[in-house]
Amino acid sequence: MSSPANALARHAHENYARYPSLADRVxxxxxxxxxxxxxFVEHFAAQGARVAFFDIDASAGQALADxxxxxxxxxxxxxxxxxxxxxxxxxxxxxxxALGPIEVLVNNAANDRRHTLAEVTxxxxxxxxxxxxxxxxxxxxxxxxxxxxxxxxxIINLGSISWMLKNAQYPVYVMAKSAVQGLTRGLAKDLxxxxxxxxxxxxxxVMTDRQRRLWLTDEGREDIKRGQCIDAxxxxxxxxxxxxxxAADDSRMIxxxxxxxxxxxx
Numbered sequence: 399m400s401s402p403a404n405a406l407a408r409h410a411h412e413n414y415a416r417y418p419s420l421a422d423r424v425x426x427x428x429x430x431x432x433x434x435x436x437x438f439v440e441h442f443a444a445q446g447a448r449v450a451f452f453d454i455d456a457s458a459g460q461a462l463a464d465x466x467x468x469x470x471x472x473x474x475x476x477x478x479x480x481x482x483x484x485x486x487x488x489x490x491x492x493x494x495x496a497l498g499p500i501e502v503l504v505n506n507a508a509n510d511r512r513h514t515l516a517e518v519t520x521x522x523x524x525x526x527x528x529x530x531x532x533x534x535x536x537x538x539x540x541x542x543x544x545x546x547x548x549x550x551x552x553i554i555n556l557g558s559i560s561w562m563l564k565n566a567q568y569p570v571y572v573m574a575k576s577a578v579q580g581l582t583r584g585l586a587k588d589l590x591x592x593x594x595x596x597x598x599x600x601x602x603x604v605m606t607d608r609q610r611r612l613w614l615t616d617e618g619r620e621d622i623k624r625g626q627c628i629d630a631x632x633x634x635x636x637x638x639x640x641x642x643x644x645a646a647d648d649s650r651m652i653x654x655x656x657x658x659x660x661x662x663x664x
Contacts (some may be wrong), residue, residue, distance in 0.1 A: 411444045414639055417646035419436075421446035421470070424497045426490065427509025428452050428480055431459035433606035434556075438504055438641055439473055445642060446470040450493040450500075452478035452486075452507070480507050480533035481525070490540040499544035502654060504644040505534040505555045508575075511591035512567045523570055535581060542589065545564070549593040552645045555582050556645035557600040557656065559664040565580025565624075579656060586654035595653035597644050605631045627662025653661065 424534060425442045429435040430451030442449045448471045453459040456477040463475040474496060478489040494500060495587055509529045513522070534555050545551025558575040565572060584597040603622060623629060640659050643649050658664055 402496065405445060411441070415642070417445055417642055417648060418520040420642065420645060422448060423501045423645070424450070424493075424498050424499060425502040425504065425536070426449045426450050426452075426493055426541065427506055428484035428533065431455040431462060432474075433608055434601065434604055434634045434637050435504075435506045436462055437638040438506060441535060441635065441638035441642055442502075442645070443469040443471070443473050447502075448497045449473040450476070450497060451487060452476050452480065453477055480537075481586040483533070483536050486533060486536060487540050494544065496509075499548060501545065501548060501551050503537055503541050503551075503553045504552070504641055505537055505644075507572075508532060508558075510558075510568060510571050511558075513570065514567065515569050521545065526570035527574055530571055531577050531581065534578065538585060545589070545594045546592045551589075551592075551594040552649075553585065553589075553594065553596040553645050554641055555596070555598050557582075557598040557658050557659065559600055559602050562600075577615040582656070583654050590653060595644075595649070595651060598656045599637060599641055599644065600656050600658040600660070600664075601637050602632050602658075602663045604634055604637060605636060608660040621659075622663075625663040626660065630661065632659070632661050641659065 422444065425447045427435055427438045427449065430439045431453035432455060439449055439451050443466045451459065451473060454477065459475040459477065463473045466473050474493065476492065478485055478488045480486050538553050550617065555578050557578040561572040561576040582596050582598040589596060637659055640657060
C-alpha cells in the first residue's frame, strides 16, 4: 500500500513534464541515498525508469528503495564505496545482470567537506579526488559499451558553481569539481559518434538537509540573497527535473554542455 508521502510526491510530479522515452530505461545514479541523489532516484522512478543507485549509507539507501516500492519498477539499491573502483565495477556488472543494459548514468556522488590548504596532505588530496571526480570517469568507462551497442545514451556528470564563484575553504573539492567540466567535454567528443551524450549538470547551493545542518548560516542566507537572481531556495527537485530532461530523448542534440541550475548566481 502506498504511503501518504508517496501519494503527495506523485501529485507533485503530475504538475511537471513526463518523458515517455524514460519509461523502462535503465538508469544508474551514484550517491543516491540522500540529498540531491535521493531526489534523482525518486524522479526517475516516477517516470517509470528502471533505477539502480549506489551509496555508502546503506540504511538510508534501502529505506528509500523500500519507500518507492510501489513505483512501476522498484529501485535497486547497492551499498557501494565508489572510491573502490573494483567494487564499483562489480556493482555495475550486477546492475546490468539484474536490470539490463545501462542507458543513463548520473554521476552524482561527492563530498564537499570543508578544509584549508594547510590541512591538505597527499592522502587527503587523493581521497578528495577519489570521492569527487575519479569515480565519474570509471563509472562512465563501465557503462559505455552498453551505450555504444545501443547507439544512444546519456551521461550526466554533477559539477558545482563553487569553482566559478572562487569559493574558499575547500580547495581540493573546488579543483575536483572544475575537472568535471574537462571530463565532460572530452568524453562528449569521444562518444558523440556513437550517439552518446555527455553533459555537466552544475548546481548552485542546493538546500539539502545536510547543507542546512552543516553549512547554512545567517551569513550564508545573505550570500544567497545577494548572489542569486531569483530570491528563492534552490531545492534538490530543481536539479532532478533538469536531469530528467538531459536523460530523455527530448535533449537528443544537447551534449558537451554545462547546464547550470543555480537561480542565476554564477
